[in-house]
Amino acid sequence: MSPRRRDAEGTAAARAERRAELLGAAAEVFASRGYSATTVREVADAAGILGGSLYYHFDSKESMADEILSTFLNEMWASYDQVLAADLGARETLEALIAASFRSIDRHRPAVVLYQNESKHLATSPRFDYLLDSQRRFEEMWLSLLERGAREGAFRADLDVGLIYRFIRDTVWVAATWYQRGGRLTADEIATQYLAMVLEGIGTPPAH
Amino acid sequence: MSPRRRDAEGTAAARAERRAELLGAAAEVFASRGYSATTVREVADAAGILGGSLYYHFDSKESMADEILSTFLNEMWASYDQVLAADLGARETLEALIAASFRSIDRHRPAVVLYQNESKHLATSPRFDYLLDSQRRFEEMWLSLLERGAREGAFRADLDVGLIYRFIRDTVWVAATWYQRGGRLTADEIATQYLAMVLEGIGTPPAH
Amino acid sequence: MSPRRRDAEGTAAARAERRAELLGAAAEVFASRGYSATTVREVADAAGILGGSLYYHFDSKESMADEILSTFLNEMWASYDQVLAADLGARETLEALIAASFRSIDRHRPAVVLYQNESKHLATSPRFDYLLDSQRRFEEMWLSLLERGAREGAFRADLDVGLIYRFIRDTVWVAATWYQRGGRLTADEIATQYLAMVLEGIGTPPAH
Amino acid sequence: MSPRRRDAEGTAAARAERRAELLGAAAEVFASRGYSATTVREVADAAGILGGSLYYHFDSKESMADEILSTFLNEMWASYDQVLAADLGARETLEALIAASFRSIDRHRPAVVLYQNESKHLATSPRFDYLLDSQRRFEEMWLSLLERGAREGAFRADLDVGLIYRFIRDTVWVAATWYQRGGRLTADEIATQYLAMVLEGIGTPPAH
DNA sequence: CATGAATGAGTGTTCATTCAT
């Protein structure tokens, strides 16, 4: 490897790293203050630079949100696809998907919050069409899993599937608003308890 | 009595009614576009008047949000207090609270969305301190109910109470983002199915 | 005519008048400082209002330039069309067109300057396509007139027509950069002398 | 002697050459986009380097314009002075000056465009006072030539001298906006035809 | 009650310029 190549790689990597740093700061601020209510200057402050300097790295505020969200979604789908490829039973698939989701929250908490709060608003711009695509694919995946589970006897068949879908979807993702790494419970512990609640309910079985 | 005077006579009631109309429009727009992303002009457009005219009725954009939220919270707490005053068993109380919550969503959907999405942001201003108070009271109420239920054997005791609290809280309120009056399911039907899920889970009991 | 209609007309007219006022100020500043080098604030200052207030009347800086230019071009072409419709001889047509041009300069001096200095730059945006259209029509009109004049013996035939075209075009329009109403010479006097120069030259005939 | 040292030896000349290269690119871009509308980055792009790198060679954007304009004006005046020193008759002087002007356009087209479009704007800064000086000298030169020509019978005496001055000035310099080296007509051919137009006009003599 | 013109602080963005490497 020639020194030239070494340098080129070094700066390309350094640039990518800097972008990641800045996007991390941006995601944090967007998540806590809301995308619209956040000023570019606040993002820059959080990153320790001046407002204008962000534009050396990014085209616009929107493109920061774009990169934050697409990075998160790509990783999330990669982990979902791995689960789906394993071809497990309905119940095991559900368990694996929920665990994967909480791991996503653990790794991308601010991005998840941003996604939840602003995707509807952002999706009005064509550049964010992939948000709707992802949402559609997500819904299809869950609905078909829940229907299959009901058919196979893994899940109760007396509940509205659309309602269950929303129930699970909301339950999982909203956790991003309060989850914090290093808190009382780890992401895996939360996943386990969530699964217990979702599958068995919080009520005690009626006595005979 | 001239028509002018006739109008004047009804002024107080008419004014209140107009305010309610305008707040309804405002809540709808705030909920769908987000409070920060909504301009006063958009609210005015939705109400069929010009931007400046809103200031005859309200002091500021903030005060509209204030009135929307406090109206909703007052009504919500009135219904909760009624439930609590009935002194039911833990399970029955939970059922009644959830039913009351879905009825709140039915009556104040945009306000609930606004509350969920923006209360954190708005609460930085002292005028919205009551949001935090309400939240605190809400948490206390649920935690004590869940603890009592666990003690009394109505609820499982092996789950983290704080987690259950968040689980229920999120599950219920997020529904405001997709619920629509006159949709496939009524608020009461949704409440019933939610209760089934929350209490019994979606899984089928393991065979012996 | 009902009072309502009177009012409606009154405010519509008042609004148009205000726009015209502001556009007059804008044209003046654009012409003297250059469009790009002019800030919106400078325009507003010249109009005696604040920068933001301009946006109550106009969508953007660009739309001000647009309205200034299209108003000027419309009026210019109206006067040209009148000349062309009269179906005069080549020489008389040329005289009438040049007189009309100087009258345009008299009435729209800043707009002409703006047109000359910035149309190339502005025409990169599709909204200004009409500038290119106008330019093309202008060139065709002049070339066909000059060719006809050469054929009919009204103009010398030994000169390059394209060159004459540019010569006349530039000569006339550049005058907008120094012309001032109420100066030593009226627009008509300038037109007369320009015509003398263009038709007969500034040299004295060679003695026999 | 190493190649490095060989380079170093030629440093002063090499540096001057590089400056000239960069100024050539800058002049081209300034002329085509307008000075204000041109960014330093665009200049650098045209030169194949990065924006910041220009500042190794020049103090500021303004100093580039300065050097472009003063180089052009110095050369132009050198050629004018040569003409004036020859002490020709009025008509021959005019012919020689116009020919020299078109040769200037041929050699410094972008600089001439820049001069025409931006000198008024730039002249607000004291560093560009020489632009006004040049303009004044230019006007004096032409006015005295035209007056002398009128006195001596070389030029018509029935036209406004100030008008003729502007007529010639504009006619000549505006050509820089459309002239291109290697086009249909050479600079000398254009000069010849321009002189024919200016001296004899485009009209045919009235028949007796 | 409502209008419509204006305000002025603030927003996202641009860009000439600097400077360590």
Place this chain on the structure above:
DNA sequence: AATGAATGAACACTCATTCAT
């Protein structure tokens, strides 16, 4: 000589708010 990251002032534009009518 040139890079590339950063600066900071300025820009076009937005918007909550005011107020005379």
